[in-house]
Amino acid sequence: MPTETTVAESAEVNGLDNLELAPKSDKGTLGKRIWKSTWPKLLAVAIVLLLWQVVVWSGWKPEYVLPGPRTVFGDLKDVITTGDFWDGVRLTLIRALTGFGLAVLIGTIVGAAVSRFAPLRAAIGSLITGLQTMPSIMWFPLAILLFQISESAILFVVVIGAAPSVANGLISGIDYVPRTWLRVGQVLGMKGLAKYRHLILPASLPSFISGLKQGWAFSWRSLMAGELLVIVPGALSIGVRMQQARDLSDSSLVICYIIVVLVIGILIDVLFNTADNALRKRWGLTGN
């Protein structure tokens, strides 16, 4: 087919395109945008602190059992300025990332296998969903019997808690590739590996990311349960420190560690949301 024809400008086509493309909306400066998304969160924190302080003022519990925000934040400042504390955070995060990483690897392999082979799907498809509903703390007795009090016991529970979500995310992503895209793939002659590489995998990405996000939440929860239950000698993780604070009846320190765990959880959630939003924006999936 010849293609060397030069295409003359068409005022009609050009005009129509310009009319149909929406004018760019002004979203304000970066500072303004950040403030817009930050102030509701700051307000929420303020409300929580106020309620907390009100309960303390009411004298419902003595101050040494339920200390107020001022005491706790004073202690928190002392805690986080020690290098020792950051060793604990590092240990906990290494466990979390190792467990989550393994869960992603296993979940992806299992998810890919299940969506590829129909018999496998019939056999273990519903089992995966079943596993997801299992509270991870129920795995600890078995994990301790299998691995004793060790890092492996914690890792086992973290992985078994998170892998099903990752697998399910991938499976539903593959299942719900739009039919028209599949037809395009067929028309373009995609088969086998090429079909996976150029169509199925990219198309299932949004669902896979939701699976990762959920998997992270599960592994983080499992890990916290694990650190309170399985105290590996010498490993001063966040959970262990919290347990020690409880043993010393130091409520303020216990609340400090609750805040630390909360903040880590929120920060990582922000990371996942950023990835998710970037993808949605790129794909044009955001409402507007």
Place this chain on the structure above:
Amino acid sequence: MSLLEQTHVRTTDAVVRLENVSKQYGSGASALLALDHVSLTVRQGEFVCLLGASGCGKSTLLSLVAGLDKISGGTFDIGGRNVSLMFQEAALFPWLSVAGNVELPLRLQGVGKAERRKRAQELLEIVRLRGFGEKRPHELSGGMRQRVALARALAQNADVLLMDEPFGALDAMTRDILHDELERIWREQELTVLFVTHNVREAVRLGDRVVLLSSRPGRVIEDFPVTHGRPRRIDSPEVSGQAAEITDRLRAEVARHAN
């Protein structure tokens, strides 16, 4: 006809040939006969419009020609030629840029990166979307996305372009302009097009022939040659007049299905 012959030489080779083709879905009592002894020939460089009311099996017919589905009876011969297919939805992949979408067929054929780029640029120029290659599909309007889909179909360098109501979801003005564009590209690129629509004027506006199908099951009722000179206008008296004639046939066919 004479005007066409003057502008470019057309051979009479059959590119797509269907003889007494039937297509049945399911079997036994619940079987549905979608196409019943359909015979149709599309020649090299021809623009053929398939027209019919609901349930005439237009889309089934396209799927058969595209090789997405198998015929139940009769003979189907496409001589090993390649086809490309466009749908009502542009169905562009959101994870690729506009240029990436156009390049995809070439990538699958193993064409090198530099050549792919160059070819995609040419194709985008043909559909008048130069400078939009780096955009994402969702940043374009519906009409522009259909032009990208057309560029992607052209990238396949297929012998036959199948179009399944490609402008069905667009507003009248956009559709009008895209008719002009499609006609121009068909002429310049010497395409062979099989175009499915339920819009009679659109069929007469675009086709060298309009093939009218009956509904449930789909059969060829009549094959109308359209001989008005090109470029045509959808609101010209000739197009309107022939469209009215074909509409009458179509209405009679629809009325046949009354209780």
